[in-house]
Amino acid sequence: MSDSDLFDRFALARRPLGLSYATFFDLRWVLVYHNSWAMCAVLLAGVIVLRGLFAAVLINLAWPAERPRPSFRQLSRRNLLYSTVAHLILLPWAAMAVIAADVSLAWFQFMEMAPLLILAPWLQRGGVVPRWWCGLPSVDLVGWSLLNFVILALGAVLVWSVPDVWTVPAAAVTGVANGLLWQRKVRAAVLPERVRWSRVPVVPLVVAVVLAPLFFLDEMEAGGARGAEQANAAIDRLPEFGDIQQTVIFLGGYDSDYRGDPEKAEPPVVRFSYRGTDGHGQPLPYSPADTHQSMPTSAHVLATQVERLHNRTGRPVALVGESEGALIARYYLERLRHPAVDSAVMLSHVLRAGRVYYPLPQADTGWGVATGWQLRAMFALIGVRATLRDDPEEPFIRSLLDEAPSYRNEMLCPVRDVRLIAILPLSDAIAVPAELNAEIPVVEVAGLHGQLLKQPRVLATVADHITGKPVPDQTRWDYSILERVAGAWQAPPLPLALNPPWHAEDQPDRALRQQPCPPT
Template sequence: MQNARTRSVALLAIAAGLPAVEALILAALSFRAALGLTPQVTAVWPYDTYHDLRWLLVYHDSWLGFAVGLVAVVVARGVLTAVLIMLAWPDGTAPSLRWLIWRNVRISALVVMIISPWAMLAVAAAGVSLSWYLLASLLPLLLLSPFLQRAGVVRQWWRGLPTIELTGWTLLNFAVLTVAGAVTSSGIGWLVVPAAAVAGAANGLLWQRTVRAAVRPARVRWARVPVAPVAVVGVFVAAFVAQNVIGISAGVRRPWRPPVLSETLPGTVDHAVIVLAGYGSSYAGEPAADRNVERFSYRGLDDQERPLPYAPTDTQQSLQTSAEVLAAHVDALHRRTGRRVALVGQSEGAMVVRTFLEIRRHPAVDTALLFSPLVQPGRAYYPPPGESTGWGVVTGWGLRGIFALASATKQTKDDPDEPFVRSILDNAPFYRNRSLCEVPGVRIVAFLPTVTAAEAPPGEYTRVPVFQIPAFHGGVIGRAVAQDRLVDTLSGEAVSLRRSEYAPFQRLAAGWQAPPLLLSVNPVWRGSDQADPALTGRICESG
């Protein structure tokens, strides 16, 4: 009895102590945006490895550095897991520590291989701020956790279905980590350290339950069937299928004609309007219903200053190039109508509008409506393919492999190095800090789908009025309520709505995001005068 109590105390001390240490370090560095990850340090598999890989994939600057870090992650995680399993083993009948270490180091290497593509998608989500990637990267964790939790404990872990009990405990750990991440990321100062310790202690209790459920399972179904390899192969296939389904923008692949284009505007609107579609859109040249409304073309204007038809590949150009094209369009429309110009952009179109307002603002533009803008993009980095060093260099090549395989059968290829993506990564200080900041003389309203709550770390994310709608990315502009508020804004009315669930969703997602790459460490960004929201929790500030 005394031995069991001693082992339990040791288990809880280790499980609680390590998250507390990481929280202490991050709090000392004022690294607010990464605090949500701390409870995962001692979580059950694969949540613990997912924690390690996201740090490594963001914070390495060479192939050698990545290789050394990967070996360290595999060995350290294997040894730690072996110790936790030994302390959690029921009735003190655990195998030798040497056997557990040897087994769990090998399993650690296997888990790294399985989880890496999904951890890379989480980094991609931080780069372009798309919650689709983040949500997709979590699915294999939920699926594989019951299988992998058996792997470090029993020899025949790959045969048979996990028991309901084991599945329930591992899913509970996911829920605990989600809530704990929300607590530790809530800006509670040094209280984050005991909060992380409490979450770690909960991990320790769950280690006891999961190890017991793995060692002494109830009736195992399909006991002779190699279910785990099938599940693992399915996850690998899904890693590439997910990218193919999602696309780099989760954007529109069908004809795009929201109400602002298909309906005439009321007489209360005295603006000319340019409407910008998002990534992957196309345009056949059809005019808008209202003569004072025009569709933006990523290819520009023809000789008669009419928008040219464009294909999905034309949306892949840099935001700076698109902003220059928009400047010519604004000038032409203003001269033709004599009206003030309002800009209405969706997704990439919203980012084109914001870039235009920064680098080529026209005096005729006094209103900008941003539908589904990217919220704090540019939180990760990887160098162009011609460079052999740089932060995230291995991650970049991993994403190129994922995108290449996923795009093999697609007519329009998605590329993590295309000019649109690179323009965000290379100018991350501006897009991370100032995308939703005020511009003197311009009314800006951001129409945000609630799913964007999962896209950015907790903290300040806007200093312009926002109108939040329960929707997925790109699904706002077609809503009737959004069209009504669009007309209200163009008519001069104040529009704003913040939903009560947005901030809690923002915090609940914090633990599953990739840690941001600090602006100060990347030489590509050091010339910027922008402050880092990852440290301050605020935006629109100078460095």
């Protein structure tokens, strides 16, 4: 499959025609594919105008004969205004799609998709009737909106699943089905038996309610981190599942912490500390804030801990990394590996991270320049109540952006003289582009990100891999389906060769096409 074929497939899998979904589609492309403020302004104005006029044409064609049809001029004015409002309403969730494409986490993908699904029925009358922002949507409108979501998701599965020569026909079939839904949606908007609460501005209230959870995003993430930490406590049971001769270093994920429990500082399982080790080689306590440091910094801290631990014990070392810890372990193995490290397990592995970009704050140009400032403003507002807030410019996020070629190309590739395995939760499938293209064993498990170690079968798989027992691929059909369903709602990837700061003009791009790993 060529670069252009797969990029076309990305585009066709993301072409919803219902106006609220199409608006969302427009915004994701604008947020990723602009490299100056002027270009962003022109593209945004262009999609607002073109989407409004296109919607006016479709509504004009779908207007039911039972009601007098407004003039095309009236429909155009109505839809240009609605298109402007809809793009502004959906802008925060389009930005969430960009974050999801950078960190490749299901949490952000869910925070993008769920509000869109909730908002869609309330926006369906927009551009069709005056005062569309007042009153409740009819049962028919809610039903057609949900069916539209299902059709678009199934269309994405179809587009991703057919051979290349059938990609365009598959997209056309999806478009025909979506066009028929347009007709039913317009009819349901124009011909309701009656509109309940017709004088109440319901849509602004719904938008406010859907926006509210964003202000608790940091607290919800902190709660998830606490749940992951409780699940990760099970790593201490690892020796129960096999005769492990190595010293195992467990690397916790983002927002994890370690309080310096002496019982967890000695082999066979020790904790990795984001702050490093003391004079005796023991891991230092660290707080969630320490996990926000850059990936290269954490990898060098790991290198020191591995060397000191091996010198102290004389035993080979195995790494077990969870989420961010898996990224650190993989980065370390590629660049800083000590010869004593013979195996590694990557749990809840963050795959295909760094699919988008935005430049540093001092830059006036660069791909995603306006998007970067939108994200900084959003997360400053979201984190105003949080004791530890996420920051689009924190070193960890910045390293994902700056080292994108590594995270897109290397994460599922083998490393010479190291046995590698990735254990992936089913939930993360919605944040990963279809076709993993892995060249190491992959085990897909029903579970949530960061919660896998509480499953005994996962601990047994980790122990088998570390002790050298063969662990074959264990893939799930539903993982592949979820990848393809969610593909329609992910932000488009920025090609590596397009972004000069990546210096990747001659590198493969495994986020865009099936590409073999470089020889080890």
